[in-house]
Amino acid sequence: MLRDDLRTLWTEPRPPDAPARVWRDWALLAVCLAAVALEAGLREDVVWRPVAAVFAVGLCLLLLWRRTRPLAMVALAFGSVVLLQLASLVAARGEPVGLDTSAVVLVLVYALPRWGSGRDIVLGAAAVLAAFALCAVMDDTPPAEQIVGLVFLLLPGMIGAAVRFWGTARERQMDQVRSREREQLARELHDTVAHHVSAIVIRAQAGRVLAATDPDAAVEALEGVEEEGARTLEEMRAMVAALRDRGVGAELAPPAGIADLERLVRAPGDRLKVDLRLDGELDSLPPAVDAAVYRIVQESVTNAMRHAVGATEVAVRVTAEPHTVRVSVRDNGQRTGRVRDGYGLAGLRERAALLGGSLRAGPGTDRGWQVEAELPTARSERGAYSRPRR
Structure with a gap:
């Protein structure tokens, strides 16, 4: 079992979304270099001041490549630490060489499990532990303090691993939401094709x-056969073009649509007033678009009931235009905590994208939360819904 876990860790790939370098890296570098300059210039008990300052500056520069080359940066940093300790030992210096700002090496320890592959993590952890063991042998620090130092050294790595695990788990949940949304859309398209x-x-x-x-x-x-055949072909093209996962389940009940919105908005009862307004020709929408409008309104009203603090009203507007249908849902409540889309909104965005449309969600201009979607009702040559060219 342990061998299988180690093999799995060894073959773990790097995270695909690692940014090369962002503005925060330059800000961090500037702060670290300023701290090095202040400590090297103001601290009086610095051993080998020029060497310690150059060493600290080198560690600060390594931070710029901590995401793209985490193993190399860790190897360079801790290899330099070992060389500095050996040089101090040869020179018979009784005091440690280096600046306190050299603690920026902990950022590299964090970046190793956060952005490295499984191979990088194993080799980098071995380098860190080997450097710590060598320094512990050459130092006269009591064992208790050495244990505390080891925990302090490894803590950023554990935090980095936890952040990586959390991000991977959330992305996996997002993939499951997208898969369920595609499966439900496939069922709805299956019903439409079966009808034709x-x-x-x-x-x-x-x-x-x-x-x-x-x-x-x-x-x-x-002629009727020809017309129905053309419609069926459009639905089949939409299914093949929009869905790569074609898992159609056994639950093929007719999907809810715009005609069911009146019943939906009455569900909140006295807890929340829902003002529904339907404008335009909404009776001849493609079934997939009709079902998508219902799902967007349903998810948005449900989110308002759950998360909008102090909300008393939700305004729902569904407007049919010549080639698109627009959906707008706004509440007058207040949002608490950090604003971030949930899994429901992620599924709605996936559905809108599959149909060739778009969905936006965020805080309102004055208060509350708003969801706005635009779904095309015409077809492109590839089968997905889109506005026809003029």
Whole structure:
């Protein structure tokens, strides 16, 4: 079991979203260099002042590559620590060489498990422990203090591993939300295609019956077959283009749509007043878009009930335009804590993107929370919903 865990750790890839260098890195470097300059200039008991200052500056510069080259930076930093300790031992200096600002090496210890691969983590941890063991042997520090120092050294690494695990778990949950949203959309598209195919079969049967006695009626039936076939082909193209995961389950009940919004907005009762306004021609929307509008309103109203502190009203607007349908949901409550999208909004964004539209969510201009979505009702040549070219 332990061997399998080590093999899994060794083959763990690096996080794919590691930023190379951002403005915070330069700010951190400036602060560290300023601290080095102050300590090297004002502190009186510095041993080998020029060497200690150059060593500290070198550690500060290593911070710039801590995400892109975490193993190399750790190896350089702790290798330099060992060399400095050996030089101090050879020179028979009784006092430690270095500045207190050299503690920036802890940032490299944090970055190793946060941004490194499994191989980097194993080799980097071995280098850190080897450097600490060598320094502990050459130092006269009591064992209790050495244990405290080891814990202090490894603590940033444990924090980095925890942050990485949390981020990976959240991304995995996001993937599951996207997968469920795609599966539900596939069910809805399956219902639509099944409806069209049934209509095709009925019209074809009618045309065969009327072919001998009423040719005109048979031709009309064939035109209906052609129309239904074109619609079916559009839905199938949309399914293939939008969905890469085609897991269609057994639950194929007709999806809720705009016609069900009146019943939905009555659900909150006295807890929250929902002002629903429907404008435009909303009866002829594609079934997938119709279901998406319902889901957006449902999730937004549910979020307002759960998270909007002091909210008394939610305004829901669904407007049909020539080639798009716009959905707007706003509440008049207050949001507490850090603003961040939940899994429900992530699923809605995925659904809107699959249909060729967009969804935005965030704080309102004065107060409350607003969700705005724009979904195209026309088709592109590839089958996904989009505005036709003018």
